[in-house]
Amino acid sequence: MTNAQGCLHANRASCLLIMAITLFLGGCAARPGPEVLRTIEARVPGAQTVTIYAATTRERAAENANVFTSGRASQPNYSSFDISVPPNHQPGVIEWPDEEIDPQTSFATVGQSILTRQGFLQKVAASQDSRKDVLIFVHGYNYNFPEALYRLTQMTVDADLDNTPILFAWPSQAAIAGYVADKESVTYSRDALADLLAALARDQRIGTITVFAHSMGGWLTVEALRQLRLSGQNDILDRLTVVLAAPDIDVDVFRAQMQVLGPMTQPMAVLVSPDDQALRVSNRLSRTRMRVGALDITDPAVQQAAREARLAIIDISSLEASDGLNHDRYVRLASFYANRGREGGDGPGPSLRRTGAFVFNTVGATLSSPFSIVGEALAGE
Incomplete structure (x- = not known):
């Protein structure tokens, strides 16, 4: 179409x-296609290699290949990728290859495996040492598989994280006109995400579990959390830290979701930007009210709702966007966290406990990780 x-x-x-x-x-x-994930043997001095584990509801193009289509798989597929990040890497940027993949100048896949569900869970658990953390990235609307995989790689490297990154990839059409189809695909993927969260949370070899969801992936994540609550799996929810970045969720729908989900043990963080142009498109396409990701935290009603729901709604408009639509500011959080550590900033802070409406202050804010934020500069307080 x-x-x-x-x-x-x-x-x-x-x-x-x-x-x-x-x-x-x-x-x-x-935009890149599956060809950028072709495995190359060359490795270069100064490049950093990151292993990303992927669980996806996308179909495989072939049984013996990690090429994923926009079709919906009857059962989730699993894989792992070893991604080399070039020595010239700039924070917040994915150095895409040109016609030839050169690990000296671009991201490159230097290893990959096809995994079974059991093999996936075993490798994720086996990669843990002393119950280190797991980070699950749930991408947003208009993403293809390579884009989501390399975005998680970029954030992991920029933050210098010592945890296990997991990509949950759902079958986005990767097209501006595919909004309605994407919304149906995230609905289709709710069970798979809830199952993944439950499987990880029940494994005592795994430490804390952070779910970082962007855009429409936020709607998918909250629906999976709601499903876990309705099925009585409160012990699973108690192990999760959840961050929603620019969530593409209607405000009334979100309010209804929160009424079912209720407060979480670790308060949910919601990253917003009132000038998010991509969410303006979502408003028009869905013909609904404002999206949660564009809330104005100076609104007293928003501040009150955040406190009542025990949410931390954080305005990250001070962070630079690179997509021209102000929808990807979250990618800068990782490099900001790493820079603060190198510059002798506050460093890792305590777990998020305060709730309400906050402004992300790039001078005074404290990050417990780039994906779990403590806003120390409370707006208007």
């Missing part, structure tokens, strides 16, 4: 906004 055809189902204002963003994105380099 072309963008113009897709717009037949939206009003004229929506079409104009979507087409403007499509033209903006079209001016960028062509």
